[in-house]
Amino acid sequence: MDSTVRTTVQERIAVSAVSAAVFIAVYTWAVTTAAGQEFDGSTLALGAELRERWSEPTLARAADLAPWAIVVPTGLLLAVHALRGRWKQAMIAGALPVIAYVIATALHDALLPRPYLGDFGYDINTLPSERLAVAVACCCVLVWLSPRLVPRAVLVPVLAVAAGAVGALEVAAFSSRFADVVACAPLVGILAAWWLPFGAPRSRSLVAIGASVAAIMGAVGVVLMIGWAGAGYHPGAMTPGLIGTGLCVAAGVTALSLALRRQV
Secondary structure, eight states, X not given: OOOOEEOOHHHHHHHHHHHHXXXXXXXXXXXXXXXXXXXXXXXXXXXXXXXXXXXXXXXXXXXXXXXXXXXXXXXXXXXXXXXXXXXXXXXXXXXXXXXXXXXXXXXXXXXSOOOOOSSSSOSSOOOSXXXXXXXXXXXXXXXXXXXXXXXHHHHHHHHHHHHHHHHHHHHHXXXXXXXXXXXXXXXXXXXXXXXXXXXXXXXXXXXXXXXXXXXXXXXHHHHHHHHHHTTXXXXXXXXXXXXXXXXXXXXXXXXXXXXXXXXX
């Protein structure tokens, strides 16, 4: 069995600094510039066809319930660790989603202003999405505490796809804008770099492969969103736009997962 490795302060600072830079960049462009607000507001139309087909209340309920697909397994895993006497690990890990929720709510309700730069959707700040922030934080907990018999090469893609689906559903349900969900992984990254400080050594080959996959997903997601921006609300661009949203979220979760160590 691999020995436990404690993440150095330099590594923690690097992960949190990169995460903070990405979060600030997303917020600055999407919320404080006219071009960003216009694009971000346009993503509220991505789910128009789905809302018409399934009704907005139905999609809203689905968006409310979707994060529980990640939250419930996290709660069960924390309970198992607590029952096995690993109270400290369970309490440290379990605090991450709670703090992520508190900070995300404070940021979009009180701390981050949204200047009025034109009629680009509702004029209240909704960045970041607190529900997705909790889901992403739970992904971090699952990466840290899941048993070794679950291969990381399987666990991370499953969690990335799940988080991406939750993010896309939030946008489709008119609950969040694109930037609201994309900002969640870097926000959680700022916290997770300090919350989950030790674990098994990381496989360099797995990190390299994962980083490449995250980069490809992010690039494809950006291309799809650029296509949406130039489509002029064309119905044919709505599904690719939702896929692009999900890919951007999934890329962030994948990159964040690679920065975390796994419990021995």
